[in-house]
Amino acid sequence: MAGPRRIGLLVLCSATLGTALWLMAGKPQGEPALLPQSATEAVQAQHAQHQPPTKGSDSYQYRHPSGRKFNPSQVYDPMPPPPQPAPNGVREFTLVLEEDVPHEVAPGVEMPAWTINGTVPGPVLRATEGDLLRITLVNKGKVPHTIHFHGIHPSHADGVFELVPPGGSFTYEFVAQPYGIMPYHCHAMPTSQHIHNGLYGMLIIDPKEGRPPMRELAMVMSAFDVDRDGEADFYTWNGRAFQYADNPIPLKLGEPVRMYVMNIFEEAMVPHIHGNLYRLFPSGTTLTPTEYTDVKTLSIAERAILEFQYDYPGPYMFQCHVTEHMELGLMGWFDVVEEKQIISQHRTD
Numbered sequence: 546m547a548g549p550r551r552i553g554l555l556v557l558c559s560a561t562l563g564t565a566l567w568l569m570a571g572k573p574q575g576e577p578a579l580l581p582q583s584a585t586e587a588v589q590a591q592h593a594q595h596q597p598p599t600k601g602s603d604s605y606q607y608r609h610p611s612g613r614k615f616n617p618s619q620v621y622d623p624m625p626p627p628p629q630p631a632p633n634g635v636r637e638f639t640l641v642l643e644e645d646v647p648h649e650v651a652p653g654v655e656m657p658a659w660t661i662n663g664t665v666p667g668p669v670l671r672a673t674e675g676d677l678l679r680i681t682l683v684n685k686g687k688v689p690h691t692i693h694f695h696g697i698h699p700s701h702a703d704g705v706f707e708l709v710p711p712g713g714s715f716t717y718e719f720v721a722q723p724y725g726i727m728p729y730h731c732h733a734m735p736t737s738q739h740i741h742n743g744l745y746g747m748l749i750i751d752p753k754e755g756r757p758p759m760r761e762l763a764m765v766m767s768a769f770d771v772d773r774d775g776e777a778d779f780y781t782w783n784g785r786a787f788q789y790a791d792n793p794i795p796l797k798l799g800e801p802v803r804m805y806v807m808n809i810f811e812e813a814m815v816p817h818i819h820g821n822l823y824r825l826f827p828s829g830t831t832l833t834p835t836e837y838t839d840v841k842t843l844s845i846a847e848r849a850i851l852e853f854q855y856d857y858p859g860p861y862m863f864q865c866h867v868t869e870h871m872e873l874g875l876m877g878w879f880d881v882v883e884e885k886q887i888i889s890q891h892r893t894d
């Protein structure tokens with residue numbers, strides 16, 4: 546997004562949010578706008594900069610205009626694997642990289658993505674500080690790839706110098722350190738292409754003493770340039786726009802939640818939860834929170850742990866507070882319900 550456009554976006558925030566609230570109130574299709582003419586024109590001018598299939602918030606108001614929804618079976622499971630002891634202190638993973646895998650980035654909008662183990666983002670990897678990580682990259686694509694891990698490790702495991710050719714494989718071996726959220730991504734050139742096509746994921750390294758048990762969610766913020774015009778068309782939690790709007794994440798009233806969040810795109814992202822504030826653990830590299838807030842700007846490749854619990858039931862949006870990102874898919878719903886409601890829902894299923 547160009548600088549002047551970003552400034553324009555800020556100027557237009559109030560108008561855009563006004564439109565959002567107005568549309569949420571259930572404006573029938575085709576009726577004239579209730580906003581002042583100048584504000585409406587400004588919003589339209591903002592959206593006119595998008596080329597199809599992106600049409601901006603008028604069409605993408607928390608739902609793809611096709612009316613089509615994600616099949617729940619397609620939804621990226623937001624629950625990370627639980628912390629587990631490593632057998633003999635060694636944690637082994639195999640990451641299979643493929644290119645041009647059909648990926649439904651928004652309901653009804655498919656693009657050829659580059660995937661790790663078949664998904665964008667790749668799988669959440671989890672280890673405990675001090676484990677020996679043994680991670681094998683298998684290249685099933687047509688161009689060379691690597692995997693670069695953030696964290697502390699020797700040069701030979703940095704995933705920059707060796708290029709794994711098509712049909713080849715390479716095993717990275719290093720000690721998991723420090724604890725925190727460590728992004729992993731392909732570093733082959735052009736790296737922008739390899740990352741933006743989908744070759745990234747999250748490595749969670751737990752502290753040796755562990756963290757208090759909680760309901761956990763892992764959420765990668767990213768974006769996709771479907772029409773290859775150099776501008777992102779969809780912004781996503783875990784690789785698909787609006788997937789958690791179509792399939793809200795149920796939370797129990799009062800249950801502590803730990804959300805691992807990572808921004809792998811090249812624009813600032815601002816994770817925001819509604820009706821609540823979160824305790825912030827920057828990069829996940831501390832055991833005590835540094836801030837109590839409801840917005841925190843995550844710059845490029847920045848990540849954080851957010852911990853919170855809901856005291857009131859109901860649906861709550863979780864979003865990127867960059868309004869364009871929200872409108873283009875980086876939003877979803879927590880469905881906060883009392884535990885007895887969850888049990889009764891299961892009984893009637």
Ligand SMILES: [Cu+2]
Binds near residue numbers: 690691731732733744
């Ligand atoms: Cu690559």
